[in-house]
Amino acid sequence: xxxxxxxxxxxxxxxxxxxxxxxxxxxxxxxxxxxxxxxxxxxxxxxxxxxxxxxxxxxxxxxxxxxxxxxxxxxxxxxxxxxxxxxxxxxxxxxxxxxxxxxxxxxxxxxxxxxxxxxxxxxxxxxxxxxxxxxxxxxxxxxxxxxxxxxxxxxxxxxxxxxxxxxxxxxxxxxxxxxxxxxxxxxxxxxxxxxxxxxxxxxxxxxxxxxxxxxxxxxxxxxxxxxxxxxxxxxxxxxxxxxxxxxxxxxxxxxxxxxxxxxxxxxxxxxxxxxxxxxxxxxxxxxxxxxxxxxxxxxxxxxxxxxxxxxxxxxxxxxxxxxxxxxxxxxxxxxxxxxxxxxxxxxxxxxxxxxxxxxxxxxxxxxxxxxxxxxxxxxxxxxxxxxxxxxxxxxxxxxxxxxxxxxxxxxxxxxxxxxxxxxxxxxxxxxxxxxxxxxxxxxxxxxxxxxxxxxxxxxxxxxxxxxxxxxxxxxxxxxxxxxxxxxxxxxxxxxxxxxxxxxxxxxxxxxxxxxxxxxxxxxx
Amino acid sequence: xxxxxxxxxxxxxxxxxxxxxxxxxxxxxxxxxxxxxxxxxxxxxxxxxxxxxxxxxxxxxxxxxxxxxxxxxxxxxxxxxxxxxxxxxxxxxxxxxxxxxxxxxxxxxxxxxxxxxxxxxxxxxxxxxxxxxxxxxxxxxxxxxxxxxxxxxxxxxxxxxxxxxxxxxxxxxxxxxxxxxxx
Numbered sequence: 001x002x003x004x005x006x007x008x009x010x011x012x013x014x015x016x017x018x019x020x021x022x023x024x025x026x027x028x029x030x031x032x033x034x035x036x037x038x039x040x041x042x043x044x045x046x047x048x049x050x051x052x053x054x055x056x057x058x059x060x061x062x063x064x065x066x067x068x069x070x071x072x073x074x075x076x077x078x079x080x081x082x083x084x085x086x087x088x089x090x091x092x093x094x095x096x097x098x099x100x101x102x103x104x105x106x107x108x109x110x111x112x113x114x115x116x117x118x119x120x121x122x123x124x125x126x127x128x129x130x131x132x133x134x135x136x137x138x139x140x141x142x143x144x145x146x147x148x149x150x151x152x153x154x155x156x157x158x159x160x161x162x163x164x165x166x167x168x169x170x171x172x173x174x175x176x177x178x179x180x181x182x183x184x185x186x187x188x189x190x191x192x193x194x195x196x197x198x199x200x201x202x203x204x205x206x207x208x209x210x211x212x213x214x215x216x217x218x219x220x221x222x223x224x225x226x227x228x229x230x231x232x233x234x235x236x237x238x239x240x241x242x243x244x245x246x247x248x249x250x251x252x253x254x255x256x257x258x259x260x261x262x263x264x265x266x267x268x269x270x271x272x273x274x275x276x277x278x279x280x281x282x283x284x285x286x287x288x289x290x291x292x293x294x295x296x297x298x299x300x301x302x303x304x305x306x307x308x309x310x311x312x313x314x315x316x317x318x319x320x321x322x323x324x325x326x327x328x329x330x331x332x333x334x335x336x337x338x339x340x341x342x343x344x345x346x347x348x349x350x351x352x353x354x355x356x357x358x359x360x361x362x363x364x365x366x367x368x369x370x371x372x373x374x375x376x377x378x379x380x381x382x383x384x385x386x387x388x389x390x391x392x393x394x395x396x397x398x399x400x401x402x403x404x405x406x407x408x409x410x411x412x413x414x415x416x417x418x419x420x421x422x423x424x425x426x427x428x429x430x431x432x433x434x435x436x437x438x439x440x441x442x443x444x445x446x447x448x449x450x451x452x453x454x455x456x457x458x459x460x461x462x463x464x465x466x467x468x469x470x471x472x473x474x475x476x477x478x479x480x481x482x483x484x485x486x487x488x489x490x491x492x493x494x495x496x497x498x499x500x501x502x503x504x505x506x507x508x509x510x511x512x513x514x515x516x517x518x519x520x521x522x523x524x
Numbered sequence: 525x526x527x528x529x530x531x532x533x534x535x536x537x538x539x540x541x542x543x544x545x546x547x548x549x550x551x552x553x554x555x556x557x558x559x560x561x562x563x564x565x566x567x568x569x570x571x572x573x574x575x576x577x578x579x580x581x582x583x584x585x586x587x588x589x590x591x592x593x594x595x596x597x598x599x600x601x602x603x604x605x606x607x608x609x610x611x612x613x614x615x616x617x618x619x620x621x622x623x624x625x626x627x628x629x630x631x632x633x634x635x636x637x638x639x640x641x642x643x644x645x646x647x648x649x650x651x652x653x654x655x656x657x658x659x660x661x662x663x664x665x666x667x668x669x670x671x672x673x674x675x676x677x678x679x680x681x682x683x684x685x686x687x688x689x690x691x692x693x694x695x696x697x698x699x700x701x702x703x704x705x706x707x
Binding site: 107170174177178181182183208209210211212213215216217220231234235239242246249307308312 | 530533534537538541544546548551552553556559563566568569570571640642645646695
């Protein structure tokens with residue numbers, strides 16, 4: 001990279017043209033890149049979901065062959081998790097953390113540039129596998145051997161793209177930790193940090209702890225396939241079940257990586273529109289830390305059916321249920337923050353309240369799945385699909401959308417169209433429930449996931465679900481339109497934007513100058 | 525904090541986080557032997573011993589009956605026929621039994637196979653004693669050759685009381701495709 005130019009550009013506004021975005025080390029530019037990339041991947045992953053729902057509209061095989069259907073479910077998950085939700089959170093972290101803690105930029109700006117620019121290459125490689133001989137990966141995003149080892153030419157490309165995504169998010173996490181630990185403004189003690197910063201600090205620690213585990217697991221798959229190792233090959237003394245243990249040792253912390261920053265976002269939005277400080281700030285911090293700790297000792301609840309001794313089933317069942325305690329603390333704190341508040345319901349607040357209600361539904365179905373004896377019935381059915389879409393779509397994605405509406409006026413200096421924003425929320429909230437709620441019933445009735453066909457008694461609920469899916473998908477085009485419209489113009493946003501907003505980012509002009517907090521603010 | 529101090533502090537923290545990342549990557553590989561040891565002790569993954577057990581002076585427990593089921597399958601790259609001669613027998617713990625498995629090479633070239641056993645439920649694996657088994661060694665079959673292979677076993681009387689049934693499963697793998705056996 002051209003270090004001389006970036007150093008010089010530090011004192012000017014910025015370079016012009018497209019190269020500005022390639023060479024940029026500015027946290028606001030990189031935040032924007034991450035968010036736009038996440039939006040693009042959200043559309044790509046969403047298109048795959050539309051193919052899945054179209055195929056499931058009727059029993060029998062309609063549009064795609066089963067192999068392609070399975071590669072759609074696999075790619076949809078990989079794209080949405082690693083391409084949409086995680087980069088969106090990293091983008092928000094880039095934009096907001098320096099402004100929230102009074103720092104001029106991220107601590108390691110050049111690494112920041114690198115960690116973003118790896119991603120387009122990783123996803124080009126991943127998506128290109130769809131055009132390779134043997135098709136894309138179709139064994140599920142969990143990559144269980146021996147099935148995943150039957151992937152065609154795509155296999156090494158999938159593994160390498162996962163390596164790249166891992167490197168990218170590890171670098172992003174390092175940057176967040178170093179920034180928060182070393183670059184806080186004088187007087188910004190840890191327990192004065194906004195909750196979004198806290199949740200991201202904990203998320204970043206989870207990332208550096210488990211992304212190397214995923215990297216190791218997929219490397220073992222790679223050597224099993226090409227270099228005759230037998231990590232997961234029973235014939236060579238290995239054990240395929242060990243992959244599941246290793247994968248979920250990564251996988252369970254990963255699901256909290258996908259939700260903790262959302263907790264942080266909601267903890268910023270609700271106090272603003274309830275016009276009350278957050279109820280139980282320190283309990284929120286401790287609850288987040290407890291959830292992060294517990295996430296390391298519950299992994300086997302994803303694999304209750306592999307044949308575990310009773311003691312193992314009981315341990316993982318109770319440990320999993322224990323997570324409901326700190327999560328419950330958070331939900332009650334959000335409700336208590338709203339209690340007797342002077343609430344108004346602008347779009348960000350609608351998304352935040354929608355998050356609290358619908359994430360809790362997803363949490364409760366999670367509790368049902370945690371009960372080992374009944375999990376044998378729910379395992380790998382649409383009940384699981386409904387559960388994790390409630391926590392990921394109405395949880396993580398709703399929080400990201402709420403965050404976009406909440407901070408977009410700050411980022412662009414323009415107010416978004418409130419009428420359209422509310423319309424977007426209500427359409428999303430209605431259709432997402434039409435989409436995912438019937439899947440609970442399908443799962444309880446025994447419809448397995450990742451299968452392109454189903455028996456005819458499941459037809460009605462699948463059709464309802466598909467209609468909800470198409471409408472939810474179309475509604476998101478409205479979101480894209482609103483965001484583009486707001487970037488291009490709109491009513492001028494004030495510095496504070498929201499009447500009840502508190503925090504350092506709201507003391508800056510809207511939009512904030514390219515370099516903010518060159519001299520650190522004093523926090524009293 | 526001056527710029528230089530900050531740079532030094534950043535570098536220190538970066539180094540520490542780097543250790544965590546390298547450590548966690550190493551931890552995954554350390555999990556492999558740890559998992560094997562853990563499974564050896566607990567019998568968690570249903571692996572049975574690969575050596576002949578010595579079962580002298582065991583008093584048969586004729587008052588107790590355990591059902592043993594046999595499952596035989598071939599790996600997808602293995603063009604062999606493979607099945608147990610009896611699929612299910614009732615045994616008394618402590619008594620020795622002999623059963624046969626039949627395998628036939630369906631190709632017209634010589635092949636070497638290796639059978640890998642697994643016992644369900646996993647905690648019963650340690651109590652399933654084999655004194656003679658075709659799985660202890662590799663099996664060479666000429667093209668089109670078929671033969672019976674013996675298994676002599678005993679269920680240890682110490683088998684936990686709540687186990688009434690256990691299943692022994694063999695999978696035949698093509699030895700040529702296995703360049704390395706862990707043990």
